[in-house]
Amino acid sequence: MKRLFAKDWWIWVVLPVMLVALYYDFIGSPNDVQLGASARILYFHIGSAAVAGIAFTVTAIASIGYLIQRTVAWDIWAAASAEIGTVFTTMILVSGTIWGRVAWGAWWTWDPRLTATLILWVIFAGYLLLREWSDNFERRATYSAIIALIAYIDVPIDYMTIRWWRSIHPVIFTNQGINMPVSMQIPMFLSMGAMTLVFIVWMAVRMRLMRAELGVVDLKNAIRSHIEG
Amino acid sequence: MTPLQHEYLLALFGAYTGLFIIMFGFMYRMLQKSRKLDHDVKLLKEEWIEQPEALSEQGEANSAVMPTVRGQGMQDA
Numbered sequence: 001m002k003r004l005f006a007k008d009w010w011i012w013v014v015l016p017v018m019l020v021a022l023y024y025d026f027i028g029s030p031n032d033v034q035l036g037a038s039a040r041i042l043y044f045h046i047g048s049a050a051v052a053g054i055a056f057t058v059t060a061i062a063s064i065g066y067l068i069q070r071t072v073a074w075d076i077w078a079a080a081s082a083e084i085g086t087v088f089t090t091m092i093l094v095s096g097t098i099w100g101r102v103a104w105g106a107w108w109t110w111d112p113r114l115t116a117t118l119i120l121w122v123i124f125a126g127y128l129l130l131r132e133w134s135d136n137f138e139r140r141a142t143y144s145a146i147i148a149l150i151a152y153i154d155v156p157i158d159y160m161t162i163r164w165w166r167s168i169h170p171v172i173f174t175n176q177g178i179n180m181p182v183s184m185q186i187p188m189f190l191s192m193g194a195m196t197l198v199f200i201v202w203m204a205v206r207m208r209l210m211r212a213e214l215g216v217v218d219l220k221n222a223i224r225s226h227i228e229g
Numbered sequence: 230m231t232p233l234q235h236e237y238l239l240a241l242f243g244a245y246t247g248l249f250i251i252m253f254g255f256m257y258r259m260l261q262k263s264r265k266l267d268h269d270v271k272l273l274k275e276e277w278i279e280q281p282e283a284l285s286e287q288g289e290a291n292s293a294v295m296p297t298v299r300g301q302g303m304q305d306a
Contacts, residue, residue, distance in 0.1 A: 008257055014253075015253050019249065022245050025242075206259065
């Protein structure tokens with residue numbers, strides 16, 4: 001236990017914040033008038049959506065950075081953020097389908113919001129597959145950056161679908177304010193904040209591992225070029 | 230909220246707490262793995278830097294062996 005907190009104590013700081021948010025989500029928040037207790041899925045769902053949006057924005061910025069400067073650091077930022085963004089998008093889709101079953105009586109409908117989110121998930125899954133398949137670092141980083149930028153076009157579209165087109169998905173954030181009572185806003189924002197902190201910690205940990213893996217690849221290449229003359 | 234609903238929600242809270250503890254455990258393991266990789270790379274680099282030097286020293290000690298006969302120099306051959 002002592003060893004657990006010795007060097008990497010900082011990753012555990014976010015855990016209590018997340019647990020407080022979960023407590024508020026499940027126990028501290030009121031039941032919805034129409035959906036009852038199942039409305040609590042919303043807090044997790046919106047929190048995941050906020051983090052996925054942040055993660056893919058980081059990926060897009062880092063991809064532009066890579067295409068301009070061609071440095072490894074930008075590629076690591078983009079890849080780590082895309083990975084985490086894809087995990088959070090999976091969480092959006094899973095929690096969304098469960099919520100859809102309760103609220104709409106169907107696990108899935110080809111609603112513009114749901115379809116746009118699924119497209120986003122598929123493109124970023126392709127992005128991650130491309131990174132796994134290619135061994136050539138420069139080619140992989142360039143193609144990944146281009147795919148990430150193409151995929152990012154879907155992020156604002158995904159956000160606006162429920163405003164542009166007729167959708168059964170509820171609109172929480174409107175021009176008139178937040179379409180939700182304050183007692184539900186508190187756990188929602190708490191969930192968003194805690195998940196954003198989880199994202200920051202996860203990014204730091206994942207980028208650290210990616211840099212270490214890159215060190216192995218660099219050493220391998222140096223030895224290979226030395227042996228081959 | 231009924232007492233049964235409250236119990237269900239407590240159970241869900243417990244389940245999600247467990248999931249997040251597992252998730253943070255994985256992150257901790259990722260950090261450990263990074264640290265181990267950094268350490269291994271450092272060791273391998275040190276070993277690799279020493280090795281070419283040892284090879285060159287060995288090369289200098291055993292210089293090229295020319296075919297010669299005892300008592301006869303290179304000029305006689």
